[in-house]
Amino acid sequence: MKKLLIASLLLTAFATHVQAQVRVGVGIPQTPVEAAPVTNDVIDYANPKEYTISGLTLKGTRFLDPNSLLSLTGLRKGDKIRLPGEAQGSAIRKLMDSGLLFDVRMMAPKVEGDKIWLQFNVLERPRLFQIAYSGVRKGESESLKEKVKLTRGKIITNTDIKNAQLAVRRYYIEKGYLNAKVKVTTIPDSTRNNATMRIFITKGEKVKIDNIEFAGREEVAESALRSKMKNTKQQRFGRLFSPSKFIPKKFEEDKGKLVDYYNKLGYRDAVIEKDCVINNGGKTIGLKLNLSEGKKYYYRNINFEGNFIYTSAQLRSVLNINKGDVYNPEELEKKMNGNPGQDLSSQYMDDGYLYYRAEPVERAVVGDSIDLDIRITEGKQATINRIILNGNTKTSDHVVMRQIRTLPGQKFSKTAIIRTQRELSQLGYFDPEKIGIVPVPQPDGTVDIEYTVEEKPNDQIELSGGWGGYIGFVGTLGLTFNNFSARNITNLSAWRPLPAGDGQRLQLRFQANGRQFQTYSATFTEPWLGGRKPNALSVSLSHTIYKQFLSYYSTVGPPIGSYTNTAITVGLGRQLKKPDDFFSLSNSISYQQYDLNNIDIFYNGYRNGVSNNFTFNTTLSRNSIDNPQFPRNGSSFTLSGNFTPPYSIFRSKDYQPDAANPYRWVEYHKWMFDASWFQTAVGKFVLNARAHMGFLGSYNSRTPIGPFERFVLGGSGLAGQGQFALAQDIIGLRGYPDRQVLTLDNNRTASGNETRQGGVVYSKYVAELRYPVSLNPSATIFVLGFVEAGNNWASYKQYNPFDLRRSAGAGARIFMPAFGLIGIDYGWGFDAIPGIQKAGTGQFHFTIGQQFR
Numbered sequence: 001m002k003k004l005l006i007a008s009l010l011l012t013a014f015a016t017h018v019q020a021q022v023r024v025g026v027g028i029p030q031t032p033v034e035a036a037p038v039t040n041d042v043i044d045y046a047n048p049k050e051y052t053i054s055g056l057t058l059k060g061t062r063f064l065d066p067n068s069l070l071s072l073t074g075l076r077k078g079d080k081i082r083l084p085g086e087a088q089g090s091a092i093r094k095l096m097d098s099g100l101l102f103d104v105r106m107m108a109p110k111v112e113g114d115k116i117w118l119q120f121n122v123l124e125r126p127r128l129f130q131i132a133y134s135g136v137r138k139g140e141s142e143s144l145k146e147k148v149k150l151t152r153g154k155i156i157t158n159t160d161i162k163n164a165q166l167a168v169r170r171y172y173i174e175k176g177y178l179n180a181k182v183k184v185t186t187i188p189d190s191t192r193n194n195a196t197m198r199i200f201i202t203k204g205e206k207v208k209i210d211n212i213e214f215a216g217r218e219e220v221a222e223s224a225l226r227s228k229m230k231n232t233k234q235q236r237f238g239r240l241f242s243p244s245k246f247i248p249k250k251f252e253e254d255k256g257k258l259v260d261y262y263n264k265l266g267y268r269d270a271v272i273e274k275d276c277v278i279n280n281g282g283k284t285i286g287l288k289l290n291l292s293e294g295k296k297y298y299y300r301n302i303n304f305e306g307n308f309i310y311t312s313a314q315l316r317s318v319l320n321i322n323k324g325d326v327y328n329p330e331e332l333e334k335k336m337n338g339n340p341g342q343d344l345s346s347q348y349m350d351d352g353y354l355y356y357r358a359e360p361v362e363r364a365v366v367g368d369s370i371d372l373d374i375r376i377t378e379g380k381q382a383t384i385n386r387i388i389l390n391g392n393t394k395t396s397d398h399v400v401m402r403q404i405r406t407l408p409g410q411k412f413s414k415t416a417i418i419r420t421q422r423e424l425s426q427l428g429y430f431d432p433e434k435i436g437i438v439p440v441p442q443p444d445g446t447v448d449i450e451y452t453v454e455e456k457p458n459d460q461i462e463l464s465g466g467w468g469g470y471i472g473f474v475g476t477l478g479l480t481f482n483n484f485s486a487r488n489i490t491n492l493s494a495w496r497p498l499p500a501g502d503g504q505r506l507q508l509r510f511q512a513n514g515r516q517f518q519t520y521s522a523t524f525t526e527p528w529l530g531g532r533k534p535n536a537l538s539v540s541l542s543h544t545i546y547k548q549f550l551s552y553y554s555t556v557g558p559p560i561g562s563y564t565n566t567a568i569t570v571g572l573g574r575q576l577k578k579p580d581d582f583f584s585l586s587n588s589i590s591y592q593q594y595d596l597n598n599i600d601i602f603y604n605g606y607r608n609g610v611s612n613n614f615t616f617n618t619t620l621s622r623n624s625i626d627n628p629q630f631p632r633n634g635s636s637f638t639l640s641g642n643f644t645p646p647y648s649i650f651r652s653k654d655y656q657p658d659a660a661n662p663y664r665w666v667e668y669h670k671w672m673f674d675a676s677w678f679q680t681a682v683g684k685f686v687l688n689a690r691a692h693m694g695f696l697g698s699y700n701s702r703t704p705i706g707p708f709e710r711f712v713l714g715g716s717g718l719a720g721q722g723q724f725a726l727a728q729d730i731i732g733l734r735g736y737p738d739r740q741v742l743t744l745d746n747n748r749t750a751s752g753n754e755t756r757q758g759g760v761v762y763s764k765y766v767a768e769l770r771y772p773v774s775l776n777p778s779a780t781i782f783v784l785g786f787v788e789a790g791n792n793w794a795s796y797k798q799y800n801p802f803d804l805r806r807s808a809g810a811g812a813r814i815f816m817p818a819f820g821l822i823g824i825d826y827g828w829g830f831d832a833i834p835g836i837q838k839a840g841t842g843q844f845h846f847t848i849g850q851q852f853r
Contacts, residue, residue: 129192622636
């Protein structure tokens with residue numbers, strides 16, 4: 001009996017030794033499993049013997065299936081097993097490798113001759129109940145949950161514990177806490193086999209960079225090297241937007257940028273031989289980079305191989321790299337592939353050579369000169385077989401297809417694909433950042449082109465309201481449906497909430513200020529009249545009522561004056577082919593009727609009468625910007641002219657206007673010019689430069705310029721409280737009050753009174769530097785800094801293009817599809833406006849639904 005007990009203990013000890021080699025427990029208590037008593041024959045461990053398994057059981061499970069676990073051991077009843085031997089160690093390892101168990105022990109409760117009964121006693125691993133963080137704020141705990149990706153109910157393994165520890169530490173290292181300490185423990189609940197994982201965090205202080213040393217630098221300025229390390233900056237006074245915390249991952253990225261900068265300057269062999277981090281006591285570190293700049297290289301000879309379609313001289317002209325130019329791999333790649341329409345690849349791919357390939361190879365390096373071979377594989381021309389469209393769940397296929405410039409049967413064109421991408425983003429129906437274009441080559445030499453789009457909200461609502469005690473209801477309701485479908489108006493199933501998908505535009509707007517002011521307007525635009533060509537038809541109607549009361553603070557009683565304005569406009573625009581197809585031409589005819597009743601809205605004595613304004617407008621424009629919400633490249637130019645009939649030309653010289661109503665038939669010609677350029681400056685910064693001009697004139701000297709359609713400058717470009725513009729162009733000029741950049745009247749009185757009538761000529765110049773905060777289509781956000789200058793003049797005699805009101809400031813824009821563009825700016829006006837604003841005064845400006853002009 002004593003020998004049998006010893007044999008059982010030896011078997012248990014051997015099995016425990018085997019499993020101890022494959023298991024490491026961290027933070028989980030070990031609970032031994034008791035073995036059943038052994039009461040049978042003796043196993044002689046000095047002489048291994050082969051046994052037949054007569055029984056196989058597993059005990060200790062509470063939630064797991066014993067039979068499933070036994071199947072993992074690889075042992076079956078009736079199998080031959082040699083004891084002691086590798087079989088029992090292998091069975092234990094397989095159970096432990098499952099990750100489901102914390103402890104495994106193999107026992108032999110019964111032995112009869114060459115028959116043995118085996119029993120596995122196991123201890124299950126606990127399951128995760130929750131993760132608790134100690135030592136950090138609640139907001140940080142929420143962020144850490146995204147980093148420690150463990151779900152409730154998961155079996156906790158040692159790997160999970162180690163990964164959680166590493167994830168938390170990595171999170172704080174990326175924030176500059178290099179000395180962060182993380183400890184992970186598990187607290188089991190034996191009644192439910194659950195465990196709480198508790199993570200203890202000691203962040204310490206952020207480690208700052210005290211100094212950065214560039215050893216071996218000789219040819220390149222140290223300031224230039226520091227500027228290229230965008231996310232690794234040393235401490236200095238006043239550093240706010242690029243903190244000097246040390247982040248190892250960013251440091252590695254910046255080292256790569258440093259080498260790329262050297263390569264761009266022609267230092268082809270430049271390397272960072274060694275870098276080291278010097279601990280200055282825990283709170284700061286020093287960085288030392290040992291540079292090997294090498295020599296500066298230049299192009300000598302550039303040869304082309306494999307070209308048959310185009311001569312080497314033609315390709316060399318497109319590449320535009322000359323002997324003696326600095327060797328710059330980045331610029332070489334751009335001229336070969338990175339400038340659509342002008343690079344080497346476009347030369348071939350715009351002519352259908354989809355399978356074109358070009359590989360630059362350094363053929364010889366002699367001194368500081370490099371001979372380059374560009375090995376070309378032209379392939380065959382590919383024609384477009386099919387156009388595949390995915391993702392337009394709301395917009396009709398024909399609306400998207402009419403913007404696509406790669407049509408079946410045409411030759412493949414790289415430039416046409418890039419232009420199509422721009423056209424789709426300009427629609428405003430899809431997320432510009434998620435437009436996918438994939439050419440799919442076919443075995444027969446043709447190519448399918450697959451376009452993938454993602455719809456985004458693009459309808460807009462303008463809603464504001466309130467109740468003024470003496471005014472009454474004050475509010476605005478504006479609805480813009482940018483993807484309207486007129487043909488589905490009778491299809492009630494298509495109303496969600498209005499029929500959509502055909503690319504038409506419907507705008508409805510109502511604005512009221514109690515009894516004092518109401519305006520109603522409706523506009524409908526069909527961008528593809530007839531469905532075959534981009535001929536845009538637009539029709540708009542509006543009606544405005546303004547009443548003047550004895551006191552601005554009371555609308556009780558009858559008004560003392562009023563005016564109404566009714567307008568209708570019909571326009572037709574089309575895209576031009578020449579000089580290029582970025583140009584468009586639009587023409588429109590409009591009629592407006594102004595009915596003034598005892599109100600001097602023009603500040604010139606014209607108080608009563610009905611004025612009729614027939615206008616013909618023609619507008620020539622070119623728009624090549626790449627994104628309507630946040631342009632990075634491209635330009636926009638607009639030249640427009642408004643012309644009324646030249647009534648005065650057909651009148652006799654003796655004609656005298658009606659003294660009671662001198663403006664019964666409004667007469668003028670008006671010219672407007674707007675230009676805007678966008679260019680990526682540095683990194684994500686975008687430079688926007690704009691110029692705006694306007695001129696208002698009469699057809700002859702006998703007819704003075706009337707009060708209609710004049711220019712008014714100042715502020716946000718919106719009418720101020722209580723000021724409703726009638727036949728005026730309101731131009732924003734930040735840093736100055738709304739509509740208060742007044743001009744001197746040419747016929748002013750001796751007292752020097754200024755007029756609010758507005759100018760007949762204006763000019764304005766703007767430069768903005770923009771930076772995107774978010775390009776999410778649901779909320780595009782960017783900040784900007786600006787300088788601008790402008791003025792308007794009441795007569796051409798006063799006109800002085802150098803007499804400008806100057807300002808500078810900063811602002812932000814948020815574009816949300818439901819509300820349009822929302823902006824806030826603070827502008828500092830440098831010049832005084834006599835009687836209105838002193839020099840050196842700031843102004844806040846708020847806008848919604850418009851761009852500054």
